Amino acid sequence: MMLAARTRAEIEHTRRRYPHPRSAIMPSLWAVQHELGWLPPEAMAEVAELLGLAPSEVQAVATFYSMYFKRPPGRHHILVCVNAACALRGADETAAHIEQRLGCPSGTTTADGMFTWESTIECLGGCGGAPMMQVDHHFEEHLTPERIDAILARVAAQPADHRDWPPARVPNPPASTTPPPPTAEGPPSAGAAG
Amino acid sequence: MAEYKLLTKDIGVEGLQTLPVYERRGGYQALRAALRDRTPDEIVEQVKISGLRGRGGAGFPTGTKWSFLPRDVFPRYLCINADESEPGCFKDRYLIDENPHQLIEGIVIAAYALQVKHAFLYIRGEYHDQRLLLERCVEEARAAGYIGERILGSDFGCDVIVHGGAGAYICGEETALIDSLEGFRGQPRLKPPFPAVKGLYGKPTVVNNVETLSNLPHILSRGGEWFKAIGTERSTGTRVWCCSGHIERPGCYEMELGRPIRELFEEHCGGMWRGRSLKAFQPGGGSMQVLLPDHLDLPLDMDAVMRAGSSLGAGAMMFMDETTCLVNVSMRLVDFYHHESCGKCAPCREGTYFESQLMHRLEAGVATLDELDTLKDICANMDGKCFCPLGDTATWFVMSAYRHFRHEFEAHCGAGGCPVAREHRPLPAGAAR
Structure with a gap:
């Protein structure tokens, strides 16, 4: 067992929210990534065991989605959008500035392990504040070289984001969150109440 | 307003x-x-x-x-x-x-x-x-x-x-x-x-x-x-428009359906930035076909925009000024679909790959004129032939841009670089405020 008791409790909690444990794979992988910072194969196997699934079923999901890390990233993670809307407002120059400041190309980690950064063609939904980036999942918009420098300095002084996430959650779901088996029949309600 | x-x-x-x-x-x-x-x-x-x-x-x-x-x-x-x-x-x-x-x-x-x-x-x-x-x-x-x-x-x-x-x-x-x-x-x-x-x-x-x-x-x-009673007969209510690109005030604006696009563009977005002129815009989001300044007088009505050959799609409006290279924008959108193709069906999985390779050659100015026919051929073999709309829409912007800005696509062939970028200096980093 490599996962913390809290993460295992979170996975058990998640499992009870869905009619089928398979649906809990994605939230469980998030829980693992937020504890460890990435998804080691042994942790994926542990998720599979907790959910009563084969390890390959969990790995199949982990490898499909781009936000699950299959290798350990740096302490902080930066995503720079270079899709059309951001590009129109200078995203290439933003990415070039970050590359120059961090001294490593997109998709790599700084020598001190502080930052992993990548430019992504996936639109991050910050087009109104373009050019933009996400740092440890948080939106940073209207970027200028000065703002980027200030953000990098601020973030470097912070602890790794994944270590203090998620906020401690109650492992016992309220009674109403336990779904019925998917085969249950019959209308849930007779209509409007008086 | x-x-x-x-x-x-x-x-x-x-x-x-x-x-x-x-x-x-x-x-x-x-x-x-x-x-x-x-x-x-x-x-x-x-x-x-x-x-x-x-x-x-x-x-x-x-x-x-x-x-x-x-x-x-x-x-x-x-x-x-x-x-x-x-x-x-x-x-x-x-x-x-x-x-x-x-x-x-x-x-x-x-x-x-x-x-x-x-x-x-x-x-x-x-x-x-x-x-x-x-x-x-x-x-x-x-x-x-x-x-x-x-x-x-x-x-x-x-x-x-x-x-x-x-x-x-x-x-x-x-x-x-x-x-x-x-x-x-x-x-x-x-x-x-x-x-x-x-x-x-x-x-x-x-x-x-x-x-x-x-x-x-x-x-x-x-x-x-x-x-x-709000909006038009077949497009009722309002929509929240996501406005981006070379406009003075990018952001979300809610407007009644049926109002002219020009109103959104001029009154809410503040028109083009830096006193420049509009070259083209894309309504609906990355999937949709490009429209021209003449289309600003179209109403924000799903059917009217469809008749003009595009769609209001998910309510995004991306405006481009005269310094924009449509080949470059097409390349990015094609790259996006290539990156996001799930790999389930061949026309999309392979098509977006070849489309992306070709668009990069074109933007770099090393493609030949013949390759534009190849591009059309690839797109014709994707549109309507993919398992889901992702593959179809991967062709819509680039084909509409090719139709409206054919000269720009052709000028890239064998140019040894992007002729539009050569004409207009690239923006300095963080030019947006």
């Missing part, structure tokens, strides 16, 4: 993201009245009368979609599509950030109308802060009796489960979203059977967009007939 505020009218009110403030602004009254005074069928009827069409891109009438559910099959599920990933689109994030309880009220109203006990809110992984906000709001609503067993003392009970994605555009396609929610790689499924008949866990399922559901409290509180 003819900004018709419905979904965004309370935005800016301090603390609107908290339940007490939302309630003070009249929040959850529509749900309360619906549970007290109306049967589920009556609500479906009101939504049908309202003419509300889906805000996720396809524009399918919501009431009609709901009525496809077989009458006696339970359980059924409601999925809320907050996987907004369309290039240029950020309205769902805006609506969640600014007024999350409006969405949750809409969800519970829809759940009651559809007699659903479990609603799954699928939000894209990149919207991490928005997911935490929604989880907090759901708990707040549960504590106040708006979610859970016997909501507001009625016989109806429903739970809302927030489910985070992890970076896959394809999961915005409804059957891929269902696949992903079930714990598989998010790949689209063959239709029919449609989700209304066989969806999540093989049960009847409705998938609705965030903005669509955010309209429900307003439709229910003032009636379908009232809503129908």
Whole structure:
């Protein structure tokens, strides 16, 4: 067992929210990534065991989605959008500035392990504040070289984001969150109440 | 300014993201009245009368979609599509950030109308802060009796489960979203059977967009007939437009459907930045065909824009000034589809790869004129031949740009670089303010 008791409790909690444990794979992988910072194969196997699934079923999901890390990233993670809307407002120059400041190309980690950064063609939904980036999942918009420098300095002084996430959650779901088996029949309600 | 505020009218009110403030602004009254005074069928009827069409891109009438559910099959599920990933689109994030309880009220109203006990809110992984906000709001609503067993003392009970994605555009396609929610790689499924008949866990399922559901409290509180009077006959209500690109004021603006695009562009967006002129714009998001300055006088009406050869899609408007290289923009959008292709079908998986390779050669100025025919050929072998719309739409922008700006595509061939970039100096880093 490599996962913390809290993460295992979170996975058990998640499992009870869905009619089928398979649906809990994605939230469980998030829980693992937020504890460890990435998804080691042994942790994926542990998720599979907790959910009563084969390890390959969990790995199949982990490898499909781009936000699950299959290798350990740096302490902080930066995503720079270079899709059309951001590009129109200078995203290439933003990415070039970050590359120059961090001294490593997109998709790599700084020598001190502080930052992993990548430019992504996936639109991050910050087009109104373009050019933009996400740092440890948080939106940073209207970027200028000065703002980027200030953000990098601020973030470097912070602890790794994944270590203090998620906020401690109650492992016992309220009674109403336990779904019925998917085969249950019959209308849930007779209509409007008086 | 003819900004018709419905979904965004309370935005800016301090603390609107908290339940007490939302309630003070009249929040959850529509749900309360619906549970007290109306049967589920009556609500479906009101939504049908309202003419509300889906805000996720396809524009399918919501009431009609709901009525496809077989009458006696339970359980059924409601999925809320907050996987907004369309290039240029950020309205769902805006609506969640600014007024999350409006969405949750809409969800519970829809759940009651559809007699659903479990609603799954699928939000894209990149919207991490928005997911935490929604989880907090759901708990707040549960504590106040708006979610859970016997909501507001009625016989109806429903739970809302927030489910985070992890970076896959394809999961915005409804059957891929269902696949992903079930714990598989998010790949689209063959239709029919449609989700209304066989969806999540093989049960009847409705998938609705965030903005669509955010309209429900307003439709229910003032009636379908009232809503129908806003907008045009076939495009009713308002829409929240995501405006980006070379404009003075990028951002989200709500406007009544049927108003001219020019009004959105000039009054809300402030026109082009730096006194430049408009070269082209893309309505609807990354998937949709490019339009020209002449099209600014088109109304914001789904059918009118469709007749002009494009679509309002997911409500994104990307404006480009005269320094923009359409080959470069096409290349980025093609790259996006290549990156996001799920790999299930060959025309999309292989097609987007070849399309992307060719667009990079073209933008670098090393492609030959013959290769433009190859590009057309690749696109012709994708459009309408892919398993789901992702592959089809990967060809729409580039082909429309080629049609309207053929000279620009041809000027790239053998030019040894981008002729447009050569003419206009590239923007300095962070040129946007």
